[in-house]
Amino acid sequence: MxxxxxxxxxxxxxxxxxxxxxxxxxxxxxxxxxxxxxxxxxxxxxxxxxxxxxxxxxxxxxxxxxxxxxxNELADVLYGLFTDPMLEADLNEAMLVTSCEERINLLLDLYGCAQKSNDKNWMNEITVRLATLSNFVSKRQFSGAK
CATH class of the missing domain: 3.10.20 (Ubiquitin-like (UB roll))
Incomplete structure (x- = not known):
């Protein structure tokens, strides 16, 4: 970054x-x-x-x-990348966006499970978590930072 x-x-x-x-x-x-x-x-x-x-x-x-x-979902992704000993010391934008997209896919899968269970609270929680990451990724992609 x-x-x-x-x-x-x-x-x-x-x-x-x-x-x-x-x-x-x-x-x-x-x-x-x-x-x-x-x-x-x-x-x-x-x-x-x-x-x-x-x-x-x-x-x-x-x-x-x-x-x-x-x-905060974005902070969780960032902290996971930052503390990963396998990654290079310099975290880059592409790596971050890719990790966010992977987390979004995971959350969408979880949302499907919550929906099948008809668990409205879980669905709302996942929606909030998705919004944080989706906003970040879309701003990065539109700004050409990817």
Whole structure:
């Protein structure tokens, strides 16, 4: 994944712990970080989902540690690729899109099972998970980043 920092140097993918007020901690949040100036920013593709999660947890009065890949499908795919010792150190866009497409196919299979079981809650959960990945993949494909 490539992105240039404001300082002109290349940013790379990493994961951080986000600490929010009232004791909410969200770990393994995907970020882009600059090794030169040490600037970092939450990956734009998951930023709104992270904010939604933080506000939801605050509203519910929740505290403690949440692992972001457990609640965000794109973060889960990214973290799986990032921690895979068989992959090269430099994760690229094509690899990410391919992994997202594979996860989408898996989720569609699961959706079929949920539909056959007539499990509306499971179907809704899968729909949310699919939307995150589908939005990411379609934006990448239309921008020519594949």
């Amino acid at each position: 490539r992105k240039l920092c404001r300082c002109g140097h290349r940013m790379s993918l990493g994961f951080r712990l986000v600490i929010y007020k009232n004791g909410i901690q969200v770990d393994r949040v995907p970020i882009m970080e600059c090794d030169d100036c040490e600037r970092y920013e939450v990956l734009s593709a998951v930023k709104s989902d992270l904010l939604d999660l933080l506000f939801q947890l605050e509203e519910q009065g929740e505290t403690g540690l949440i692992l972001f890949p457990e609640v």
